[in-house]
Amino acid sequence: MKIGNLILEGTPLFLAPMEDVTYMSFRRMCKKYGADVMYTEFVSSEALIRDVKKTKQKMVLFDFDRPAAVQIYGHNIDSMIHAAQVAEEVQPDFIDINFGCPMKKIIRHGAGAAMLKDLPKMQQMAAEVVKAVKVPVTAKTRLGWNDNDKPILEAALRLQDAGVAALAIHGRTREQLYTGKADWTLIGEVKNHPEIKIPIIGNGDITSGQKAKILLEQTGVDALMIGRPAIGRPWIFREVKHFLETGQTLAPPTVAEIVENVREQLQLNLEWKDNERTGILMMRRHFAKYFPGLPGFRDLKIRLLRAEAHEEVNEILDEMVEKYKNTRVDYSFAEK
Structure with a gap:
């Protein structure tokens, strides 16, 4: 799997970006247990424009993080361009755009998953950010807004056309938030669509090595992303890798x-x-x-x-x- 010039062997495991969770100490614990790619907490483009110290601190990367991405979000394209350029200064391996956060404080301003309701703007924003920086740009999103509005394939094609180097898809809609089960069927449809050429990263409900193998075989995604199941269980990355390699389940820790x-x-x-x-x-x-x-x-x-x-x-x-x-x-x- 490639993201720009970054080459990742096998089936890489990504630690999903999570606010107030994926800060330095947690990233380091996940890295210790086998996470291959790190993300910072997502950072607000508007806060970066105002040079908010606390927000800029979220972007600090450490040697152990590599390879790592800074994830940014916002609703204003000019602000996102500026944010990407600020993020580029910390020399991430790539910059990720958050098109998937379902929380009200994010979507009420038209950012995060709200972009799924305006795919032309999503595409334009991604294209402008890609042009504004030298590092690769990726994106993370959801299946859609609700059960009756799941435009993930169109979104994926538009984002590919915009120049994103990879796309992570969470198998839920915005309306679901984090409830119910993640639906990987559409993730598989995107991955296996003949016009999709960029790597697809699957996210949602990877709670064990067994589940990871089933989802991987079901969809053929290029990588797996683990978020909430890693909180309080950073060794889940070791467990997943061990099962994928051996078919055996590790004993849980004491x-x-x-x-x-x-x-x-x-x-x-x-x-x-x-x-x-x-x-x-x-x-x-x-x-x-x-x-x-x-x-x-x-x-x-x-x-x-x-x-x-x-x-x-x-x-x-x-x-x-x-x-x-x-x-x-x-x-x-x-x-x-």
């Missing part, structure tokens, strides 16, 4: 092994932010996901989510190791 990962991710936050409380607050979404299905975990989980000191977090984690010892965490719920 609580003690997960605790070591939590400590490592938290320590990365503390070193990166140099602020104890901030580093811990950034972990809360991950705390809530790292230990699914543990019996009697509710009180410990509440304490973890309320902790504001590193020492306090470590004490709770110590209690968990003592209480659960070598208990393995069951992720089979994700297949339901």
